[in-house]
Amino acid sequence: MWVQALRREEGPLFKVTKCTYICSAHFEEGDVFLTPGGLKRVRKDAVPCHFAWANRSSRRKSPYARATERLGSDVREIAENGEEVEMAAAVPAVSDHDYDARPPAGAMDAALRRIDELEAAVRRLSLVQQPQLRRFCVSDEDFRYYTRFPSERIFSLFWQAIEPSASLLVYWSKAQRMGVEAVSEATPSPQRKLPIRRDSHTLQVVEVM
Template sequence: MAGSSRLRVGAVPSRFQWIRVHVPAPRLSALERSNSRLGVDDRPPESEVVEDLSVCTMDHDYAARPLSCALENALQYIEEPEDRLQAMSVGSSNIFGRFCVSDETIRYYTRFPSQQVFEIFWESIAPSAKHLIFWTKAQRMGEEASATPSPARKIQLIDELFIYCLCVAAGLKEQVIADICGVSIATVSRIIITWANYLFFVLGSVPIWMSRQQVNDSMPQKCREYSPKVRVILDCTEVRCERAISLTLHSETFSNYKNTTTTFKGLLGVAPCGAVTFISSLFTGSTSDKEITRKSGILELLELDDEVMADKGFVTEEMLAAKGARPFKKGKQTRAVARLRILVERVIHRVKQNHIWDSTVPLSLAGSINQIWHNCCFMVNYQGPMFLESE
């Protein structure tokens, strides 16, 4: 090939490290050659060079000595990982932070009205939730389970609560939740049952029954005019469950009202201000409203001169006479009294907005259905007042 050079046959290297070879000096730039001809020296003084070098050396702290308290701060930072995680925002969790990005999504997935209300609720239960033990372990160990420390969890506690809300508030099936969260169906089932019972015990310890003075102070003005002595408004509602295989249980869950064999019934008590003040256990659908009122324990909470507002078939004068209470007699019908009568129905509507009640509750949750019912009713008090006077 023309213009190319090839290595001659038999040639060997002649330049080695120990042989001094003349290396030409690097060619100066055009500016440097011009300054050299004119005798101009534009290099900075040595003092400036030294100063610049000192500035450059301060850019990095590889050789800098740490502060005297740095080691103690680092050790404290390492020894308190749980406290740091607890102090982090709830939005930083893997699952909860991915789905609950606004007040609207929080309302859909958890039924809490806003992130602020959810954070207030979470901060109130987080200290005790750190000691949670899965119900399967509690069943195996019995009373000894409470004495053993809680094991490390693969899922953050805030995300476990969110999984419970996905089942109850959003009404998602266990298979869907397992796919979303990347866990097994068995793990989802354990979390739901564990949190249903935990929230039931925690929320059940909160006294929600209002004193006579509290009812009077929070009573709307129209109610004071037409029903000043009403202490509580009662109503029952029904929830559906899967058809039982047992013939005995099959007959007990029969409901005359729904004409079906898959119902449980619960009693709710609401104060005139719209707050839930009484939650009964669930009874089988064959139990009458009057019998539920008698067995629920609401009569023991009434006092002298209290009036109870309810539909026919719930209470009678004989039932309330022992406490000196009496059923509310509407007398002259007014819009204020009519609104007060439907107040409990609106509260029940809020309870039923938890989508777990949209379809039949599976029998796998039969052991926790009473706890879930109580938790849903209690959570209504976090959704704010009804504002009946302004409607």
């Protein structure tokens, strides 16, 4: 009986087996019931009757009606006598987004305080990372006084040139100390006298270290 209702004969491409099912949408509402376990079951004498070629009791709404419900807005129709007739929306309008709502009291003050704290932290980090000289030199005149460079721009160009190898620089005081230690540790060479050179004008004795 179900095969006849389906209008489909069995053949190579269609075989009725224990695993063949029909969707519950093809039955009447009264033919489908729920078991205590929540499963859908069909009455034994039920026959599927809702198909594309059959006339359904409830027709699908027109695209205009479906669009009206989906948009959730008021629609004005023009009646036959030319008067406007207002139709209420079938569904409630969608609520505004959360960014349109007003912030709670005190939220703006807390945000401003947080911004001030972050800006202060950035200033502290910038002060630590920048060269120590910039703590004292804030103008071209200061740079000329402390560095003998004519301007901050010239000093910055010089600093960018030597910064990659700045870790290899040796201060003059350290170089002097290292030089003195090297000289003191070195063994002095024996002194030898050169023969006296007699000249008609001068008489010199030259010693070589």
